[in-house]
Amino acid sequence: MAFRFFPKSFNFFDLFEKQVSHAVEAACLFKEIVADGGVSEDASSRMTAIEHQGDEVAHKIIDQLNKTFITPFDREDIHALASQLDDITDMINNILNRLRVYNITVVDKNLVEFSGIIDQSVRAVSRAIGGLRNHKDGQVVFEACVEINRLENVGDAMRDHALSELFASARDPISVIKWKDIYQEAETVLDVCEDVAHVVDSIMVKQA
Amino acid sequence: MAFRFFPKSFNFFDLFEKQVSHAVEAACLFKEIVADGGVSEDASSRMTAIEHQGDEVAHKIIDQLNKTFITPFDREDIHALASQLDDITDMINNILNRLRVYNITVVDKNLVEFSGIIDQSVRAVSRAIGGLRNHKDGQVVFEACVEINRLENVGDAMRDHALSELFASARDPISVIKWKDIYQEAETVLDVCEDVAHVVDSIMVKQA
């Protein structure tokens, strides 16, 4: 797949790589926290810091977009990527927040599995975004997008399995309310990664 | 209402009609399943097949859009239609999935009513989409959109009634959680049909 030449003067690629690096950090920290079995004060404030850094980069991208006349790819694709990459970090932070608000001190094996899949998917998002810059990385981008789609399907099945188990075994309705929410939010992170893959895919097709 | 001439060489109309036919199939199968009182393995895999076919058409439309310079109507309207028509089929499949995950073996009369309204609304969506191609079908499209809006209001009232009943009578909180979810998803299908009507309406106004 051949690419048009992108003027080097634009730093959209730098900004997107920075933004996705915050998403990778968030997914990685989330995996650690879940492996540790619960949310500490320290972990929680580290996540908040990552989320703020991600927010800042998103604002920079939108700001630069609004001030730039010629962009390396379609304006609406830049806008979509900036907001979706932001959503990934926000949503991971949201799950953590739910664990705190619901006072969940023991994390179950389903969430541990989810955190691993989310981590893999966000890393694939990072490869896809990284590949956008380079003219020759069509294959890398393509494989990353296939992987993201695969992991979204894995996540769907995982959520269904987790919900089936939850509803089949649960005695305590309050606990069902809490975990149903958490599993669904975990799956939504994978949906947003898939949205990114769709936008990246569109950019590649248009550049071809 | 007069239309500009659309070049015959574009097959966006064929693709949209194909995509909406999968939504009609999904709505029809859903009505059958609900009338039968529960989800069989067979019905469930037929729905999955319909959903995959719908997905494929959506991808074809986006792909063609990305490769096409001149489109019969605004690019963002084509994008919105493709993704909303896809959502209709996805969401109907989701409800089925919920029935399975929640292990609901007896369907209530409210869901039977919902399935009828969804079927009617998706058929109206099909008429609206079909009318886009023909220069003289302004009236058909207009009437279909009015019908879709009417059914969305019917659906709102139906969901409120179903939820009132559920909360007023329910003894079992787990069952409340399940049915609240299902009624809301059923109503959301009608919301997405209304979104399609809005886009179709916009296309008509711009072509006038």
Add this chain to the structure above:
Amino acid sequence: MAFRFFPKSFNFFDLFEKQVSHAVEAACLFKEIVADGGVSEDASSRMTAIEHQGDEVAHKIIDQLNKTFITPFDREDIHALASQLDDITDMINNILNRLRVYNITVVDKNLVEFSGIIDQSVRAVSRAIGGLRNHKDGQVVFEACVEINRLENVGDAMRDHALSELFASARDPISVIKWKDIYQEAETVLDVCEDVAHVVDSIMVKQA
């Protein structure tokens, strides 16, 4: 911050000011209702009337947008504003609807607080929208947007606090289901106000 001249003949500004005035009315009525401790038939039909008026203005804006070739700012920003301002009124109406459907006759102090914050945020949205028309109101718009963002953060903390309290103290799962829904919808109104602030901010940057 300097502005380009906007042709006086377009009445998008009038329409947006009209639409936001309905949102302000809705937020104000909601605050009254919640202060009164519950939803009366009369209050409920007043809210429905406001929501319909808001809907009508939204349709007028989209219709005018579809028929207008040159717009005072980007078409997609006009579209986003019209639909987000509509969402504010819709969502406030939705909360009222939930109170009725869930047969909630006694409103808690958290919702009273929320209604106050929503009222403040929608008033800031009104100032931001009002400032769009005037070339010299950059500072007013900027301050209104900062205020909206601040109130969204306040709302997040308020929802977390309300949910923590709800889950920590609740004996009755059905009541948890109801109030969790209501707090989340209340917070979502503030999210939509923040979305408006983002669009307004983008418009200002592009006009600068």
